Amino acid sequence: MKPIFFKALKVMPVCVLFLLSLAYRVAFATDEIASPSELTDLQSYLTQALAENPQLDAFEKRYEAAIQRIPQASALPDPMFQVTHFVESVQTRTGPQENVFMLSQKIPWFGKLSSRENAASAEAEALWYAYQSQQLMLARMVSVAFYEYGYTQEAIRLTEENRDLLRKLEPIVEEKVRTGGDLNALLRLKVEIGKIDDRLQSLRQKRIAQSAKLGELLALPESTLLPWPKWAAPETVSPDGLSLVAAIRENNPELQMLERKISSAEARREIARLESFPDITLGFNYIQTGDPVVNPTTPDAGKDPWGFTVAVNIPIWFEKYDAAKAEALANQRSFESEYNNRLNALRAELSTSLATLEDANRRLKLYGDELLGLAEQAVENSRASYESGRTGILEVIDSERSLLDLQLLFWRAASDAWQQRITIQTLANLPILGTFHATQNNE
Template identity: 30%
Template sequence: MKTTIILFISVLLLGFSAKAQTLEDYFREAAENNPGLQAQYKDFEAAMQKVPQVSSLPDPTFSFGYFISPVETRVGPQRAKFSLSQMFPWFGTLEAKADAASLMAEAKYQAFLDAQNRLYYSVSEAYYPLIELNRLKAIEQENIEILQSYKNIANSKFKNGVSPMTDVLRVDIMLKDAQTNLGILNKKEKPLRVTFNNLLNRNENQAVLVQDSLTIESLPENFRKDSLLTNNPMLAAIDLNQQASEKSELAAQRQGLPSFGVGLDYALVGKRTDMDVADNGKNAFMPMVSVSVPIFRKKYRAAEKEAQLMQEKYSFQKEETINSLTSGYESIWFQLQQQKDLIDLYQEQILETGQTLNLLFSAYGNSGKDFEEVLRMQQQLLKYEKMKAMAETQYQTALAKLNYITAKTY
């Protein structure tokens, strides 16, 4: 008995927590589990590892030489020589390379943020059709119940000789259509659920709990338009890539300047046995300084030109992105207004059609006539209810896309 009570409480708690799950909760789950987004973040982390690679000095060079035939010197024969040298690029070269790599990594992070926002939009785009499907199923189920009641009434009136058998047949045909439509809607649920669950990278058969209805609010003019070009990760990524190209150009210029090297030679000298001289057998030290002379300028000029062309590319890309975002905003804003107008229209049509249907049904109940008009009006009401549900879904999907291009944070 105690175990049963504990299980019952656990089920209740799980039920409450599941019902409390919102679209924002699904956003967080998708952000944590989506493999595409995780790959995008790894791309940023990999880019960060580029910074220490380009900002480090070249490896020192160590060499060892052994004289097979010793070279005789005044203080003895040279038997072996050790050399150690280190090259240093022109001042600021490594810093410019590090800045370029760091800026490119920051651009990768902005690309990750854009991918995250795009994922949120994809989740919304898959979430709202599930709500629409539930509403269409409920509308169709209600229609079946109404038609069933109509069939019973028409059958009763036929038995009493008030109405013809054609009324029963008409409603029976419509009833079969409605039942078929409901069956199709039930089959449609699986692909929608699988699509949604795959975005969250979870079991494709896991139940998706959605809200019962959608709230449609009137939006102010130019809603979120001020965020269109100020907080957009796509534009930020382009700016950062352009700055990275400027640093790459500077690095290319400095790579074309001389590099300096310092080193040390250490020679092992054997003792002379034929005579005794000062510093007999003394090992030799020789500090060295070297300079690399970048005579072959073609590759440096090409690297500078490449960086300049990339800057021009990002300039054009930014202009194109701004144009795309601006036109996209206006297009989405039109869709929102259009769907809002249609929702208001369908709501009015539903009310008026419902009133007309009630009057026609009352007249049919009294006279047994015009049953075909009753059925036609019932189907008209069904059509408006479905169209309203679909318009609300399209409105919310358009709003989700608007939130994406304006980089709304959650």
């Protein structure tokens, strides 16, 4: 049975259909973005992408085109009007026949039009869900790129802080060298600062590339360097896998699209079955007769005869009809196999994302609650020990490097956690900016 949405297509105004086609966008987008400088949080990124991305607009137009195929599929064939003019009139007892007018209408066998309408409706629904799937894919790509851009932001910030701290040590090391200290300590410090500067340059180039990719997804008119995003490390969340699998079965638009393709294939099978039934053509004939010359007193002389005709085509090419049925069945089986394959792939992708999310949660807790505090204390101790002469510069450099590595690992875990949460929510078609509908645990 067709959903109420598609049953109402034939009576709804075009403007209402257009508003319905935009309903899914409204879940993400509310206002258009006026300037790239206003792109700061994930909501603003999604709003811009869903409003302006041309690939998404192309999917929407395909869906709108598919809607227009529904009334075409359910319409009767055009009637035929035929005029025959006799160059040499046929003489009859009532007078010469001059013109013959014929009007005929072909009527397909019972069920053919409704089956074609069902197939077109199912195909339009499939494109509607393909449009939704593209929206989710775009939102996922934007969100993942957003948090990757955010990680680069933190990497640059932390690397600059680490470089600045080491530069503050330079006057202290130089003073020790002037008073007879080891020159090698100053050289090692300068080498470390140079390596950090090199890393910073690479990160800044990476920012330009990431900004350009985001600009493409957001359909920004200029290749402007986007401002840093606003984001923070997430709370650890452990979604319920079984509930998410059920949500994928029920809500994932790719699966819903394939279900509609299966429905369309079933309708095509019915069409193929009905092709072996004859169509009926009803007609009306009108013969224009001139004034009789030979026997004007003949009864009904000069009157124009008319009549009805009924024609039936004879479907005798059974091999053709059997081949059409076999083709329709094979198409249906292919969509069913594609559905099963896609469901398996989505479940595997969900399992991978859940495992990656759990690992990111573990790393967030390990670095945030334990190791970062210890590394910060180690940096303070090593700096104090160096300034008092109890240790060498290598210990300071190693402790600073270790702290930077742990800080980067923490923000890598934060970015990974957000990206996997986005992936899971798009797989199950859950609101990206909302919470999981499945059971969740905050640790």
